[in-house]
Amino acid sequence: MSQPSQQPRPRLDARGAVDLSALARPATPPPGSPGGLPTPATYVRDVDQSTFADVVQSSAQHPVVVVLWAPWSEVSQQVAGDLAAIAEEDAGAWLLARIDAEANPQVAAAFQAQSVPTVVAVLGGQPVPLFQGAYPREQVRALLDQLLAAAQANGVTGRVAAGPAPEVPPEPALPPLHQAAYDAIESDDLPAARAAYDQALRENPRDVMARAGLAQVGLMERTAGIDLRAVREEAAARPDDVDAQLAVADVDVFGGAVEDAFDRLVELVRRTAGDERERVRLRLVDLFELLGTDDPRVVAARRALTSALY
Incomplete structure (x- = not known):
């Protein structure tokens, strides 16, 4: 087909x-x-x-x-x-x-x-x-x-049994600070969303969704109002510029090309040292939080990052 x-x-x-x-x-x-x-x-x-x-x-x-x-x-x-x-x-x-x-x-x-x-x-x-x-x-x-x-x-000729549509359970309520952050994101108030997630983490440092929310807000802040074509052209013209490569990785993650972003940043870790390498590593860790530790793309990228570092 x-x-x-x-x-x-x-x-x-x-x-x-x-x-x-x-x-x-x-x-x-x-x-x-x-x-x-x-x-x-x-x-x-x-x-x-x-x-x-x-x-x-x-x-x-x-x-x-x-x-x-x-x-x-x-x-x-x-x-x-x-x-x-x-x-x-x-x-x-x-x-x-x-x-x-x-x-x-x-x-x-x-x-x-x-x-x-x-x-x-x-x-x-x-x-x-x-x-x-x-x-x-x-x-x-x-x-x-x-x-x-x-x-x-192939002999697959059965019919779907007609029946009533299944009942949909109600959506569970969010904790108050998460709801406040979600509402702030919906109204494009990213500072308020960041503040709500920060407070959630102060109250519960193990709040995985609050950490993911902060990573989400950070990505939205970094990609707000950017010129996608200019970012990609800059990254292509300056392959060793850390800022340019971090920016295009953000664009890739925001657009769904997660593996491309991770591969780009892991390779950048291999080519950098000192403070620049640490900046790239921290950005990767931040993006890992965004997707969640159980995401298979994160699991693979963590392995690649460890290999690049050691």
Whole structure:
């Protein structure tokens, strides 16, 4: 199946693949709420890490189409809406599984999703890449027709059982200081957000989400109002300039190219010494906090950083 050109990703899903302002939000926005997708229809399911295996198993009976989306991405929400409409038209010939990539980074990593939206079919337990980025609905229809033909040829001809959409649990409340920081980020008051996270850490130095929030705010402050093209041109022209390389790494992380940023900074650690090396190391550690220590990209980059240092 043909692949369209990948669309640039304007923001990062901070705990795996996210809108930076969504880092403070502990869960996917409930369907029908601001930032959430419409309430699931008959042949649409919202899936997370805990239910992902069940969906993959069901692909032995009928095709499953997975759309990885993010609350910040209007394109991914539009693609999810188009797929939901087609799923209803096909009346159970296949199931649409909607997965918030930023809330479920392990699932996104399993599909090797580098951006949202990413759309992958699962047929008999095997992934079948369909497309990434924006895609015209008529071409989506054509890809799904090809998928259904492949399913027919492989004997996967079951139907999705119609049933009521699953109930969505209410979004848990944030601790007061986290809520204050989140509200400040939503209103573009980054100093207030920083103050709230600082206070949260004073009250609980082990508050992992507050540390991640501070890293998030720092990245937003450093990238506010920058000229993306100028930053990239400067980094290309001055490969040994620490400031230029730190700036383009921030841009890469903000845009979702996390591995590129980490590789760039680890290599810069190898080429620098003294205070400059320490600046680069500290920036890497700060970015690690942003994504979380369990993110596989952070795990790999920590190993590479240790090797570069010692």
